[in-house]
Amino acid sequence: GAVVSQHPSWVICKSGTxxxxxxxxxxxQATTMFWYRQFPKQxxxxxxxxxxxxxxxxxxxxxxxxxxINHASLTLSTLTVTSxxxxxxxxxxxxxxxxxxGSGTQYFGPGTRLLVL
Amino acid sequence: xxxxxxxSGPLSVPExxxxxxxxxxxxxxxxxxxxxxxxxxxxxxxxxxxxSNGDKEDGRFTAQLNKASQYVSLLIRDSQPSDxxxxxxxxxxxxxxxxxxxxxxxxxxxxxxxKP
Numbered sequence: 687g688a689v690v691s692q693h694p695s696w697v698i699c700k701s702g703t704x705x706x707x708x709x710x711x712x713x714x715q716a717t718t719m720f721w722y723r724q725f726p727k728q729x730x731x732x733x734x735x736x737x738x739x740x741x742x743x744x745x746x747x748x749x750x751x752x753x754x755i756n757h758a759s760l761t762l763s764t765l766t767v768t769s770x771x772x773x774x775x776x777x778x779x780x781x782x783x784x785x786x787x788g789s790g791t792q793y794f795g796p797g798t799r800l801l802v803l
Numbered sequence: 804x805x806x807x808x809x810x811s812g813p814l815s816v817p818e819x820x821x822x823x824x825x826x827x828x829x830x831x832x833x834x835x836x837x838x839x840x841x842x843x844x845x846x847x848x849x850x851x852x853x854x855s856n857g858d859k860e861d862g863r864f865t866a867q868l869n870k871a872s873q874y875v876s877l878l879i880r881d882s883q884p885s886d887x888x889x890x891x892x893x894x895x896x897x898x899x900x901x902x903x904x905x906x907x908x909x910x911x912x913x914x915x916x917x918k919p
Contacts (some may be wrong), residue, residue: 698825729909729910729911730891732906733899735906789854790897790907791835792893792907794848795846796845
């Protein structure tokens with residue numbers, strides 16, 4: 687168990703458009719979902735933490751109006767990159783923790799590669 | 804500043820050898836520790852979690868935790884070329900008393916190369 691999916695796996699868009707990325711926990715209810723960004727040769731950078739039914743908590747330096755997060759249910763969170771620019775091109779990865787258990791183990795989705803032209 | 808530190812490597816070992824990966828952390832209150840493997844171009848994959856001092860074994864992998872020294876390690880026995888990847892050490896920082904809503908602090912990762 688503990689499978690997390692992301693859609694789409696790849697997206698190429700023009701500068702100025704908005705892109706929505708979905709993250710789903712397939713076989714468990716997720717207390718919390720996390721959104722990360724990873725640039726080449728760098729480690730994961732946490733962007734925000736989202737809990738079902740409440741506003742996301744953004745990390746320092748992450749623009750909440752640019753990276754909109756909606757956590758509609760215990761199995762679905764979405765990240766929308768609004769007015770994307772080339773510098774937003776990156777590998778976006780979500781993760782989720784189980785509703786019960788409390789260990790804090792995060793299960794990662796396969797990631798979404800965004801290329802903004 | 805809560806930090807997790809790893810040697811970036813690359814760590815190169817011959818096939819069949821033991822690979823030893825190390826990690827130190829700064830927050831003495833940390834209770835949950837994780838090792839993830841990340842292949843190039845892929846997302847992280849959980850290998851081991853450890854919460855208590857001592858060793859925890861799972862197949863060819865052994866995680867070791869020493870909270871007094873604030874040190875976590877991962878041993879990979881009988882290393883295979885398919886183990887070549889970046890290994891990320893992560894420490895859970897709880898929000899209040901909740902670990903499940905807490906965030907992970909990642910080290911920079913150690914690149915392991917297993918040579919045939």
